[in-house]
Amino acid sequence: MEDFASAGLERKKDAEALLKLKDHNIAALHLGGISIECRLKSLLAVYHKISEWDEKSRKKKDSMFNQPIKNPGHSIKIALSHMPRLYKLAQSDRLFLDHLSRIIHPLGATSVDYINLRYVAQASSVQRDEWKRSFDYVYGWLEKNEANM
Numbered sequence: 001m002e003d004f005a006s007a008g009l010e011r012k013k014d015a016e017a018l019l020k021l022k023d024h025n026i027a028a029l030h031l032g033g034i035s036i037e038c039r040l041k042s043l044l045a046v047y048h049k050i051s052e053w054d055e056k057s058r059k060k061k062d063s064m065f066n067q068p069i070k071n072p073g074h075s076i077k078i079a080l081s082h083m084p085r086l087y088k089l090a091q092s093d094r095l096f097l098d099h100l101s102r103i104i105h106p107l108g109a110t111s112v113d114y115i116n117l118r119y120v121a122q123a124s125s126v127q128r129d130e131w132k133r134s135f136d137y138v139y140g141w142l143e144k145n146e147a148n149m
Contacts, residue, residue, distance in 0.1 A: 008038030033114025
């Protein structure tokens with residue numbers, strides 16, 4: 001399995017460096033979304049005690065115990081939902097869900113997602129600044145709630 005923890009940290013650094021530069025908003029938002037995706041995939045592997053996709057969950061007393069854990073692809077919400085304890089916490093935090101939605105759709109709820117954002121020419125500094133607040137919130141929330149898994 002890929003080293004999602006390290007990849008997530010490196011994409012976080014990349015996104016933060018690009019945010020400091022002028023005219024690199026799209027790349028920053030794209031890589032920041034990938035950072036969150038990688039963080040969740042890393043947590044998913046730890047949560048279910050797996051070392052490869054399609055292995056059965058080893059997390060006893062969990063609703064997904066003994067079920068194969070599939071790679072959620074680029075779906076941040078699926079990755080989160082496959083960690084029932086963490087998902088329950090997320091569902092009870094409306095602010096987290098709002099910020100997560102901005103990570104998934106950086107330019108607005110009806111716009112392209114963070115993966116297809118790479119085909120957009122530019123984003124405004126206002127969109128970048130709002131996104132950065134959401135990125136910091138989501139990343140911090142995941143770090144804080146990792147212990148509750």
